[in-house]
Amino acid sequence: MGLNVFVLTGAGISAESGLGTFRDASGIWTQYDLSEVATPEGFARDPAKVRAFYNARRANLAGAAPNAAHLALARLQKGLVARGGRLFLCTQNVDDLHEQGGCSDVVHMHGQLGITRCHGCGATWPDSEPLSGETACARCGETGTARPHVVWFGETPLFLHGIEDALEDSDLFVAIGTSGAVYPAAGLVAWARRLGIRTCELNLEPSDNARVFDERRYGPATEVVPTWVDEVLGGQGAR
Ligand code: APR
Secondary structure, three states: OOOEEEEEEOHHHHHHHOOOOOOOOOOHHHHOOHHHHOOHHHHHHOHHHHHHHHHHHHHHHHOOOOOHHHHHHHHHHHHHHHOOOEEEEEEOOOOOHHHHOOOOOOEEOOEEEEEEEEOOOOOEEEOOOOOOOOOEOOOOOOEOOEEEEEOOOOOOOOOHHHHHHHHHOOOEEEEEOOOOOOOOHHHHHHHHHHOOOEEEEEEOOOOOOHHHOOEEEEOOHHHHHHHHHHHHHHHOOOO
């Protein structure tokens, strides 16, 4: 039986790919009012403003590439599987840099920027074009309903049952590049501890729940994550 590792990532793992974080000094939420661009109420008030916010992020993502931390997690996934274990990668990020970096079966609990959703009937479709109020939903035919398939504040995160099941079947829980500010993601480490699972934080600086972790390592993800992956795979009898 191999090692089962649960990794939760946040915006910090994509920071060195040029994508903004939310709560750092120049974070996205210091530039935008989240109630206006990341809530259903904000979308109802001014859908064009919300679409413009996400179109700018889609354009930014188009020019981004996975970094050494994303690539290291792909190496970890392959290495764990080769040894009879598995990586359960749950991300709060709406970018696709984990997939671009070679990871598969990525769970996006806050949705995905590269998917458009009809706010009317819930239909979703892959979309790299700018969001538009003119787009007609292919399922219900409504226009004016196109939104990003991203979980807004006040909405329910995705895949929670699968996340809970995977955590219960894990030997190690690792949080990478997240401030621990948003629940239920931020509550996973306490749940892991209650389950008797070893916990580790890999971050630029201590997160809001740093004290809950058994182990903590600080530094840029592109340095800390590859080193940590080498240790995990080396400890597994490197092949
Ligand atoms: N390497 C590692 N960690 C980094 C780096 C880096 N290069 N740069 C920043 N960080 C860390 C910061 O120290 C911070 O703890 O990444 C974390 C980013 O925290 P947030 O900006 O709060 O992002 P995140 O935790 O992903 O936010 C969670 O909040 O707004 C919602 O839905 C949004 O998914 C997001 C959720």
